[in-house]
Amino acid sequence: MMAQRLLQHRDAAGKRRVIFADDDAAHFLSGVETTLELAGAAIAEGATLAAAAQARLTDETVDLAAELAAELAAGRLLPAIDHPDAARLMLAGTGLTHLGSASGRDAMHKAAAEGKQTDSMRLFLEGMEGGRPAAGETGAQPEWFYKGDGQSLVAPEAPLNAPSFALDGGEEPELAGIYLIGDDGTPFRLGVALGNEFSDHVTERHNYLWLAHSKLRQASLGAELLLGTPPADVRGTSRIVRDGTTVWEKPFLTGEDNMSHALGNLEGHHFKYAPFRRPGDVHVHFFGTATLSCADGFQTQAGDVFEIEAAPFTLPLRNPLAFAPEAAVAVRAL
Known part of the structure; x- marks a missing residue:
């Protein structure tokens, strides 16, 4: 059904x-x-x-x-949500939230840790221990990142444009929570959508402190907003198609049953900040993933098509990869 x-x-x-x-x-x-x-x-x-x-x-x-x-x-279907004022829509997310999501990140930064437990693994284990708090309790705080506003939101089938200075353009198949802040400051979850939380993993790999830079990229949302309680077990497939041929493919799992954090804990830590409860604002919050082509050593290139599909969504989310032309930016003194 x-x-x-x-x-x-x-x-x-x-x-x-x-x-x-x-x-x-x-x-x-x-x-x-x-x-x-x-x-x-x-x-x-x-x-x-x-x-x-x-x-x-x-x-x-x-x-x-x-x-x-x-x-x-x-290209006539729009993202599951948008806002007439792009500045009133926030794209953000949480990482290290899925069972198995720490392994790739841990390997990425282990060399710099000289054999010690990395900050990534510590944060993941904190989530495993305290990411599902009892009612009325505060759970472990997750990793959090900002991606941009509504200007960075991309529709199904539209290109995901990496900036000219990007070192990589990589997919992240995820569920995204969609929220509207009510007149009294209450966050209302409208539902969840299929998302591609597009990131620059090569930049992140260079230095973990560049994570914030690597996340300042576009992101795409599928056309379908799934209503009601989000499914606890979502199973899908993420693939990359090049010149009509699938060159990388892998199943992915998401939903609370496959996560170290409860959705309520992620939501609570996001909306505890008063500026995130401004009436009329829309929030698109990516819940994280454990499946990345870059973790398998795959290198994307312009023209590759990311395709993400998962039931109970009936339509896949597809976006070609493109790199924006170089743009000179100069600061002028007044």
Whole structure:
């Protein structure tokens, strides 16, 4: 049985609409043009996002297996969430959250640790021990990073552009939590989406203190916003396609059953900061992964296509890799 999903659609004339999919049935909604608008209405009505969508169903149906797949290739599906003011959308995330995620990071930095336990492994083990606190307790603090604002959000099928100075462009298949801050400062989780938390692992490998630099990259979101309680066990496949041929492929696991931290603990440590609870803001928070092509020694190149798929999402997230042209930046004194 498929889960309930929301999708954002833009037709050939540029008109935006929202689609609600429940099992095999998918309908356009009336009265709202964006998922953000629908979420605001749901909060005001005291309803769930699914209930708010069901109250706005039209008789206009959509064949997700055919029509939407064709539209995905045409670039008419938008990310699961966006914001009309790019500065009001934050991309951030947490690392070392998955069982097995520390091994690649630990190997990356072990040489500099001279045989001692690395900070990466220490943080991972802290998460294993205290990442699932009892109700009312504060759990272990995870690693946290900032990626950018809505300007860095990339739609399905659109290129992920690495800056000209990047040393690498690598995929990170993940679930991303999608949040809207209510008028009273309450963070509302709208659902989760499939994401590619695109990063520069070669820059990070040079020096762990460059992690912040390596994360200041674009990120892509799948078209489907999965509603309700996030599934605890998500199993998918991450692959890289070059000139029509799969050159790297590996399964990945995510969801709480495969993580060292509970989602509530990650959310609590993110939203404990008052500036992250500004009414009207949208947050896209990447929950981490344990599967990276770079950990297998694979080197990506321009033109490679990242493809991530995982049930219960019905559409894959695909993005080609590109490198932006070099741009000279000069600071001028006033």
